[in-house]
Ligand code: NAD
């Protein structure tokens with residue numbers, strides 16, 4: 061039996077360790093966190109995050125070979141042979157690199173904690189997303205220990221997407237493990253390969269050098285975000301020319317060199333990582349004196365901001381240039397469907413801008429209202445939180461679809477239309493509704509990357 065520890069019981073640490081525990085009953089997995097409330101939730105029926113299938117996996121392994129605890133972290137460090145570090149690495153908000161660089165304080169704290177509490181050698185695995193060459197700093201800190209212990213630092217970035225975490229962990233496109241080309245590091249790489257090989261086909265486990273692994277994680281997120289910004293940039297052109305962005309996406313996506321995924325035009329991408337990881341990449345390029353490369357990737361973020369601002373500007377303009385006092389139902393608070401996560405959610409970007417316009421905002425989401433409330437801070441008192449979409453839309457002048465929950469596509473819009481103030485508007489920021497049918501019901505319909513369908517001719521021009 062190997063003792064495996066994960067430091068950080070968040071969106072990555074919790075689900076990742078649950079799936080490892082499920083497939084490796086021969087190993088004992090402990091997940092620790094400084095946030096006791098979070099740990100209590102992992103030990104309860106109300107897990108701290110919503111992910112389809114997560115509860116089942118946790119319940120299968122918890123108490124058997126999967127343990128969540130906020131106690132005796134020092135002792136758990138000492139007892140473990142393998143330590144995954146999955147702490148948060150947000151964008152730095154102060155000092156050098158503020159607003160761009162990764163804030164590595166939580167990361168470094170864990171390195172020192174491992175150093176102070178270890179009496180035996182260990183494999184340390186970077187699970188968090190980190191700037192390239194962070195493992196070097198980690199190794200410097202760890203291998204300065206006075207008792208001559210040796211630590212192998214590996215990179216094993218996580219590629220799961222929220223809402224699909226369990227599916228992605230059960231059947232990953234690939235598992236990436238980076239390590240130095242020394243006998244000790246290669247033996248450590250083999251140990252981690254063997255761990256994943258309990259359920260991941262061997263040809264999907266890629267091993268690389270440390271720096272390639274660290275950089276690949278940032279680059280994967282940058283490429284994914286770039287595709288969304290590319291199609292969103294084209295959506296603006298579609299709206300001006302009468303082309304339909306869904307048709308364009310389908311037409312280009314059938315080219316096997318381009319492929320169909322991540323071409324869904326939207327109100328913009330959100331989530332805790334795309335923005336932070338691209339900022340991190342931009343900062344790294346600037347540090348390496350590559351301003352043209354930095355500028356290239358920064359443009360992905362600029363288009364994303366433009367897309368959100370454009371969406372709100374269109375709402376204001378279409379609704380007779382004033383939203384003051386108008387009730388507007390926002391369908392969706394989560395940054396994407398099937399998650400309760402609202403970090404960097406485009407829905408909250410739109411919400412804040414509508415509040416600036418003095419609109420009466422009603423926020424509706426099946427799982428994310430609590431997080432949205434927290435994220436909005438002081439602004440939350442100006443917002444009505446309503447989980448029932450029919451009640452949210454009652455008396456509203458407009459509905460904006462901001463998260464692609466399938467529930468929102470299945471609503472009775474005829475009933476909704478009748479309960480709204482007229483003329484009634486619908487702004488589909490996710491292109492999940494039947495726009496023709498809505499128009500025929502009487503709605504004025506605006507959808508990203510499509511010509512508006514309006515019951516009066518002079519609006520929207
Ligand atoms: P998170 O904020 O949900 O979780 C991190 C946890 O680490 C928190 O609960 C925090 O209390 C804990 N922590 C911080 N310092 C600690 C310490 N010294 N000891 C014990 N616990 C400590 O973050 P997350 O979304 O799980 O992301 C973690 C990392 O994984 C980030 O680098 C992120 O970029 C990366 N990542 C995230 C996702 C995702 O879908 N969220 C996907 C891939 C990679």
Ligand code: UGA
Nearest residue numbers: 218219220221222322323324326328329330331333395396
């Ligand atoms: C993303 C990556 O997909 C994961 O591989 C990565 O591990 C993770 O970031 C991370 O490092 O945190 P995630 O942010 O959970 O995962 O979700 P995505 O499915 O990538 O969606 C991100 C945003 O893009 C969402 O707001 C989503 O609605 C939006 N999106 C996605 C679009 O607007 N259009 C698309 O075609 C696809």
